[in-house]
Amino acid sequence: MAVTATTPPPSTVLAAPRTPRRSGRRRGDIAIALFFLAPFLAVYGLFVVWPVLQAGRMSFYDWDLLGYTREFTGFDNYRRMLWGTSMTWDLSHLAGLRAVVLAATAALVVRSVRRRARPLSTVGTGAAGLLAAALLGVHPGPGGGWNDPGFWTSVRHTAEFTAISTPILIGLGLAMALALRGQHRGTAFYRAAFFLPYVLPVSAVTLIWSFLLNPDRGLVAGGLQRLGIEPIAWLSDPQLAMWGIIATTVWWSVGLNLVLFLAGLQDIDPSLYEAASLDGAGAWHRFRHVTVPGLRHVTVLVAVTQLIASFQIFGQVYIMTRGGPGDATRVVIQHIYEAGFRNLQLGYAAAISLVFFLLMALVSAIQFRLTAREA
Amino acid sequence: MATPIPTVTAGDRPAPAAAAPAGPPTRRRIRFRPGVRHGFLLLAAFVWLLPVLWMVSMALTPNDVQQREPVGLLPDGLTWSNFADVFQLGLMLRWFGNSVVVTTAATVLTVAVCAMAGYAFAKLRFTGRRLLFAVVIAGLMVPREAMFVPLFLMFSDTGQQNTYQALFLPRVAFPLGVFIMTQFFSRVPDEYEEAARVDGAGPLRVFWSIMLPLARPAMASLAIFTFVLTWNDYLWPLVIATEQEMFTVTTGLASLQSNFAAATEIGSLMARGLIGSLPLVVLFLLFQRQLIRGITLGSGEK
Amino acid sequence: MSSTHRRGALGRVLAAVTAAGLLAACGGNDTPADAGGADRSALAAVTDEQLKGATIRMARFFGDCEKTTTGVTDVAKATTECETIQILTNAFNAENKHGIKVERLGGAEWNTYYDTLNAAYAGGNPPDVAVMHASNLSDYAKRNLLLKLDEQLPVTGADIGDAAPAAKQGATYQDGTYGLPFDIHAALVHVNVDLFRKAGLVDAQGNPKIPTSAEEFLADAETLAAKTGKKYFGTARVKDGLGVHMWRSLIDQQGGSVLNEDRTKANVDSPEARTALDFMGKVFNGRYADPDQTYDAAQQAFLKGDTAMLMNGTWVVDQYDKEAPFEYRAADFPTLYEKPAIWGDSHMWVIPRQQSADPVKQRAALEFSSYLYGRSGDWAVHTGHLASRTSVLQSAEYKQAPQRANYVATGTTNANPVPPVSSWMAFNEALIARVDSIWFQNAPVDTALSDANRQLDTILAK
The missing domain is CATH 1.10.3720.10 (MetI-like)
Structure with missing residues (x-):
């Protein structure tokens, strides 16, 4: 599962007032501190830090799962993952996506300038965005192809899944929170009902939804038949399979966002609403000028945690469609899993993991900056 | 898996008692009668939990019945044998x-x-x-x-x-x-x-x-x-x-x-x-x- | 001073962790080159005393059917693959004179079987005896992960010479025998004779008319669709390899291959391949056949009478024979081009090498596999698979089993075992992925096939 930090930033968490101490405590303190910290640091070092380092190391090897080979191959794995034959660069490839990246960079730079941030960070942001937009233009030319088309397919599908499901999960969560807000009787009951799917294990959720969407037996098919529509084989149709996965995921996780938004709504100072309504503002105005700004914190939090979790999607896809039909729902984590355990290539799997980690770290870092600004 | 891990509050924050209060009468607010609101939410909750209810219905219907015909929201021939199977097989x-x-x-x-x-x-x-x-x-x-x-x-x-x-x-x-x-x-x-x-x-x-x-x-x-x-x-x-x-x-x-x-x-x-x-x-x-x-x-x- | 102390402590912790990690990585999992070996004398020397009460772990797929097989040892009661193998295992446990007990290890699903087996090997703890496809043998034999059986078979008297040629070939890697063949299985067509009759596609004796050319196939499909409104054909293309097996078989029927002459490079972008793709595109147009069926869906459609001819394996013959509510016939897959060919594979029992060889367990595993080899006739008769032993194939009991006479040719000539390529698993996966991308993701045929060639060449080069 994805984990990420949130506001307030670490420095404020640790900023507790100092109290006068007798000297001579210091040495004892360090020993005591070590005692308290050792268990966590031990597991942290072993299970968080070391895997990253080891993945880095393994990625430079042709490392067979069954011990057949373990030879150093330098950047071969990266070349296989990220490169291809007859590579060219042009301006029009993925033009839409690059335009979006450029627009986002521009927005960030403008925002950075407005807040009078350090020039270095503004320039840095701008440069990074431009670089990203430029890199996206690299692609195999005619007669060539990616060395591992499955990798790029899985990246694309992961990105598509994230891009589509995140706004739905946020929007729906917010809408449901707005519908439930206030201290009415039964709020707790409704909140529990909508939150319930979140505590189910992924295999129970996939079980339910695989059958719901089943064209021969499912409730959805039955319902559609009553309307006179042919049953749709959601999970076997390459166009619709991803939507089936999205529907499953939304049902599963929106409850969490609902709870977060509800808490955020409760935190908005009611006097702001009073002030707004005294000024004659209607419901929509109050929503726009009190609720939305008040929820900005939560929204950023929800958006980023959702983003990071969506990138790491695996269970629903693997159980419901195995990445199919064909490659239509293949995602990155699945690609790593199959590279390692099916094709026995642990080195390559480690390389993909590492690239994935760097990507996630980048997203987290961006989140830190955004929310640090907010605090 | 797309379930995010959120942050956690430190300590026991009391839920703010004064949530959106009933506004002053001059406020034009779209308010539904409590009954309508409850009805709507109840329906929404029911639809939301439909998949789980259907699961229960299928669990209560014998396997061979379901081989022939899919079962709807109400079980077709109540049986506890599926649950018994869980623990025995x-x-x-x-x-x-x-x-x-x-x-x-x-x-x-x-x-x-x-x-x-x-x-x-x-x-x-x-x-x-x-x-x-x-x-x-x-x-x-x-x-x-x-x-x-x-x-x-x-x-x-x-x-x-x-x-x-x-x-x-x-x-x-x-x-x-x-x-x-x-x-x-x-x-x-x-x-x-x-x-x-x-x-x-x-x-x-x-x-x-x-x-x-x-x-x-x-x-x-x-x-x-x-x-x-x-x-x-x-x-x-x-x-x-x-x-x-x-x-x-x-x-x-x-x-x-x-x-x-x-x-x-x-x-x-x-x-x-x-x-x-x-x-x-x-x-x-x-x-x-x-x-x-x-x-x-x-x-x-x- | 305290600051350096603190930093020092931290540094030391990090160093220790890193060192431990690197050491663990360096140790790694050594190929049990000789550690798991066994020479014949070791196995022959195992006494009955030692075997008594030995327990071995078996890994297999074929599914779960505990409910209907607990305590059953009479194989006549079996109706599916799962029941047959489970009952045979129960029978061995009950009857074998050494008192060996076989426990089933792990999940019984097909598509995670090899992942699980690989993980078990990686953890240094593979099962004592396992089932394996001939198409996957080379990956494991090449890595020296299986016990070579040539020297060992005389210990139990298993007669490998009786194995049918295709089965024996499947169990061989570089002239060594690594498995005891259990069956040969191939794809057949399962025919709904009632529908064929309704469409008038029967001969004078009322036998269904199987097409003998691509044009005839399409014409018959149109006839059936017009006269009955049902689909002429069906197979599992989603989440299953049967669709790609069909494509490869059609290539083989034209005399082509997905590999070049000396099997060092892929040959996927060939005229035969394109013809086959073209033909399949015409068939799976929604009118003659449903393009998006999973295995379950395809089977359901056939058993419900919506599909006239289903391409599925030999493993369902007995099941359909019992369950189909219409007149059912199994038949050889139609030869639509120059020569008859159809995808085939085989199951065999192998003995994985352990990191530290235990001759008792290996002997017990050998006893069990030999027992199953001996009873492969029962397996063939109760499941629809083709027997792996010539003596069984020629026996009256086998020939009288339901439908067997109708697909003799598949067993004797048509079934094309998988080409002996050492990375066939990865090759097949990549091939399926590329072809699936044409069918399900509208990848242009040219790019997909040339991508495939390139990817497959990399795999073959390893």
């Missing part, structure tokens, strides 16, 4: 036991370890504290799901595949847990500690007798949260526990969703799914407030 009980062992161990260890670390970061002064804390927080950026390859190697090379410790140990490294506990402890006024120190208590004593009891709400929330996450873990148990006897409920249930079982044993499959989810649902219903309190925002101080 297959390894469901064993999987259940595995999940209980692994999840309990992970929860207890995580809470203990994070509480200790949180206390150290919040209350103890030592050089490099900030740096170390930053390193811990940096760990939040590591996508746990993606790092299973080196972790797998580590456990399999030391012959620990298909062991309980392989299942719960990696879970214990939970930087977010440390963050939560640190946030909590840093809000505990120093006076508590000072008072105890004046009385001659050492830091261990202070931690055990004063800090821990104070931290009970936060620890409870962290515990429940870790419990849910660990019970629902899929990728790591899939990778490291390949023997059927060592499956958890989550991976075991997934292993049954094949082409063949789907065609012939739907009722039993659904019954297994329900039983497998039951502990979490029960836990949720009992400790709803703690769980939800645990995942509400800590950043009330904007």
Whole structure:
């Protein structure tokens, strides 16, 4: 599962007032501190830090799962993952996506300038965005192809899944929170009902939804038949399979966002609403000028945690469609899993993991900056 | 898996009593009569839970009936045999036991370890504290799901595949847990500690007798949260526990969703799914407030 | 001073962790080159005393059917693959004179079987005896992960000379025998004779008319669709390899291959391949056949009478014979081009090498596999698979089993075992992925096939 930090930033968490101490405590303190910290640091070092380092190391090897080979191959794995034959660069490839990246960079730079941030960070942001937009233009030319088309397919599908499901999960969560807000009787009951799917294990959720969407037996098919529509084989149709996965995921996780938004709504100072309504503002105005700004914190939090979790999607896809039909729902984590355990290539799997980690770290870092600004 | 892990509040924040109050009469507000509102929400909740209700219906219908005809929301020929099968056939009980062992161990260890670390970061002064804390927080950026390859190697090379410790140990490294506990402890006024120190208590004593009891709400929330996450873990148990006897409920249930079982044993499959989810649902219903309190925002101080 | 102390402590912890990690990685999992070996004398020397009560772990797929097989040892009661193998295992446990007990290890699903087996090997703890496809043998034999059986078979008296040629070839890697063949299985067409009759596609004796050319196939499909409104054909293309097996078989029927002459490079972008793709595109147009069926869906459609001719394996013959509510006939897959060919594979029992060889367990595993080899006739008769032993293929009992006479040719000539390529698993996966991308993701045929060639060449080069 994805984990990420949130506001307030670490420095404020640790900023507790100092109290006068007798000297001579210091040495004892360090020993005591070590005692308290050792268990966590031990597991942290072993299970968080070391895997990253080891993945880095393994990625430079042709490392067979069954011990057949373990030879150093330098950047071969990266070349296989990220490169291809007859590579060219042009301006029009993925033009839409690059335009979006450029627009986002521009927005960030403008925002950075407005807040009078350090020039270095503004320039840095701008440069990074431009670089990203430029890199996206690299692609195999005619007669060539990616060395591992499955990798790029899985990246694309992961990105598509994230891009589509995140706004739905946020929007729906917010809408449901707005519908439930206030201290009415039964709020707790409704909140529990909508939150319930979140505590189910992924295999129970996939079980339910695989059958719901089943064209021969499912409730959805039955319902559609009553309307006179042919049953749709959601999970076997390459166009619709991803939507089936999205529907499953939304049902599963929106409850969490609902709870977060509800808490955020409760935190908005009611006097702001009073002030707004005294000024004659209607419901929509109050929503726009009190609720939305008040929820900005939560929204950023929800958006980023959702983003990071969506990138790491695996269970629903693997159980419901195995990445199919064909490659239509293949995602990155699945690609790593199959590279390692099916094709026995642990080195390559480690390389993909590492690239994935760097990507996630980048997203987290961006989140830190955004929310640090907010605090 | 697209379930995000949210932040956790430090400590026992009282829910703000004054939520949106009934506004002054001059406010033009769209208000539905309570009955209409309830009706709408009730319908919405029912539709939302429809999949679960359907699952119950399928679990209560015999397998052979369902081979011929799909069943709707109401069971067709009530039977408890599917539920009986869960406990008599297959390894469901064993999987259940595995999940209980692994999840309990992970929860207890995580809470203990994070509480200790949180206390150290919040209350103890030592050089490099900030740096170390930053390193811990940096760990939040590591996508746990993606790092299973080196972790797998580590456990399999030391012959620990298909062991309980392989299942719960990696879970214990939970930087977010440390963050939560640190946030909590840093809000505990120093006076508590000072008072105890004046009385001659050492830091261990202070931690055990004063800090821990104070931290009970936060620890409870962290515990429940870790419990849910660990019970629902899929990728790591899939990778490291390949023997059927060592499956958890989550991976075991997934292993049954094949082409063949789907065609012939739907009722039993659904019954297994329900039983497998039951502990979490029960836990949720009992400790709803703690769980939800645990995942509400800590950043009330904007 | 305290600051350096602190930093020092931290540094030391990190160093220790890193060192431990690197050491663990360096140790790794050595190929059990000789550790798991066994020479014949070791196995022959195992006494009955030692075997008594030995327990071995078996890994297999074939599914779960505990409910209907607990305590059953009479194979006549079996109706499916799962029941047959489970009952045979129960029978061995009950009857074998050494008192060996066989426990089933792991999940019983097909598509995770090899992942699980690989993980078990990686953890240094593979099962004592396992089932394996001939198409996967080379990956494991090449890595020296299986016990070579040539020297060992005389210990139990298993007669490998009786194995049918295709089966024996499947169990061989570089002139060594690594498995005891259990069956040969291939794809057949399962025919709904009632529908064929309704469409008038029967001969004078009322036998269904199987097409003998691509044009005839399409014409018959149109006739059936017009006269009955049902689909002429069906097979599992989603989440299953049968569709790609069909494509490869059609290539083989034209005399082509997905590999070049000396099997060092892929040959996927060939005229035969394109013809086959073209033909399949015409068939799976929604009118003659449903393009998006999973295995379950395709089977359901056939059993419900919506599909006249289903391409599925030999493993369902007995099941359909019992369950189909219409008149059912199994038949050889139609030869639509120059020469008859159809995808075939085989199952065999192998003995994985352990990191530290235990001759008792290996002997017990050998006893069990030999027992199953001896009873492969029962397996063939109760499941629809083709027998792996010539003596069985020629026996009256086998020939009288339901439908067997109708697909003799598949067993004797048509079934094309998988080409002996050492990375066939990875090759096949990549091939399926590329072809699936044409069918399900509208990848242009040219790019997909040339991508495939390139990817497959990399795999073959390893």
